[in-house]
Amino acid sequence: MPLVYPGRPGATGHAIVVGAGIVGAASARALARRGWAVTVLDRGAAAGATSSHGEGNLLVSDKLPGAELDLALAASRLWPQLVAELAEELGPTFPALEFDPKGGLVVATTPEGAHGVLELAASQRAAGVTAEELTTEAARALEPQLCPDPAATVFYPQDVQLQPAAAVEALLASARRAGATVTTGVTVEAGLVGGGRLTGVRTSAGELSGDLVVNCAGPWAGEVAARLGVRLPVQPRCGTVLVTTRMPHRIFHKVYDGDYVGATQSGEAGLQTSAVVESTAAGTVLIGSSRQRVGFDDRLQVRVLAELARKAIALFPFLAGMNLLRSYTGFRPYLPDHLPVIGPDHRLPGLYHVTGHEGAGIGLSAISAELLAALVCDQPPVLDPEPFAVHRPSLEPHLAQEDR
Ligand SMILES: Cc1cc2nc3c(=O)[nH]c(=O)nc-3n(C[C@H](O)[C@H](O)[C@H](O)COP(=O)(O)OP(=O)(O)OC[C@H]3O[C@@H](n4cnc5c(N)ncnc54)[C@H](O)[C@@H]3O)c2cc1C
DSSP states (O other), X not given: OOOOOOOOTTXXXXXXXXXXXXXXXXXXXXXXXXXXXXXXXXXXXXXXXXXXXXXXXXXXXXXXXXXXXXXXXXXXXXXXXXXXXXXXXXXTTSOOOOOBOOOEEEEEOSHHHHHHHHHHHXXXXXXXXXXXXXXXXXXXXXXXXXXXXXSEEEEETTOEEOOHHHHHHHHHHHHHHTTOEEEESOOEEEEEEETTEEEEEEETTEEEEOSEEEEOOGGGHHHHHHHHTOOOOOEEEEEEEEEEOOOSOOOOSEEEETHHHHHHHOOOSSOEEEEEEEEOTTSOEEEEEEEBOBTBOOOOOHHHHHHHHHHHHHHOGGGGGOOEEEEEEEEEEEOTTSOOEEEEOTTSTTEEEEEOOGGGHHHHHHHHHHHHHHHHTXXXXXXXXXXXXXXXXXXXXXXXXXXX
């Protein structure tokens, strides 16, 4: 079936969103609700890629003070309202998003780790984060199965968990109700350019014209940008998660070791792991996660699984006696300066990007979409978009050269 512009009486214009992961879904909804005719295109299935191959944490605790933390704080204010809106709009028969404001515990297991964890918490508090240093007794009151002698524990009540694939489905359903069309099984192959601007896309199902194209292709956003005619240095950063069999709930918060912050902020290509442990509503325990830049190689690596398991057991000794159900691997969309790009591409009018969220794309998706929509519709943005612009100084050197 050839693609056709759906039309929408009175629409501001037609936006083509490339990617039906959580970022594309949120972007489609935000634009459709502002009067745009929206077509979402995905070569696979909705939520078929990264957005269903990770965890669903909306975190402020792992962010250093700066632009990403500001975005995360805005996201943590937005999500409760968004979840309530989606529940009301889609009704009780729609699968729940499993939104759980359970809070996060960051645990240092060594005196050296304790210094870093407490220092980070102090800097985050100065930036508006609630970060409460806990005694061992208080920490074990929150998590009775926690290791007996943590060197330091900080509680972050603003950390939240949700079910990412359910969130994608809900955002897409809401976008459809606002008039968006979602077409899967269609690959965007190239851009259509006319009069010095992008005027649409050539796809595996034919050409589609649009007033703007939004690149939400996650770890493939660099490849999609190249197909459309510009360089964007998004690379995949591999991550593996272990899933236990179901058990009675014995872990009540999202708990991670203090190494994790270093891993999120590091640009190292080699293997980095730190344990991130949390229960799901279904009763499984998720143990993430690793970080490694190995291209799109998702072969199982036993040493990664072993390292994650060892670190999780250091936090929760009872896990040594539990069984694993499965493990899975996904690819975070990584940019070399660890900030997403949100907004127009100055090199090609008509092209916008919302990508590069790395390990925070679930949490930051909805607020990024709000920022995109404000920029597209020339409305006041929820926060300063400049740190996320394609032309920002920290990204500029990478727009021209190949990264390794
Ligand atoms: C192990 C792991 C743990 C994680 N944990 C968390 C977490 O706890 N919290 C958090 O916030 N984030 C987490 N993340 C990160 C998060 O999953 C990602 O940042 C987010 O899912 C990115 O969403 P996306 O929509 O940009 O990309 P995707 O979900 O990958 O969607 C991109 C879509 O683009 C489509 N596409 C690509 N190329 C084309 C093309 N040429 N034509 C048409 N379609 C195309 C793909 O098929 C895909 O469906 C984790 C990631 C991993 C790997």
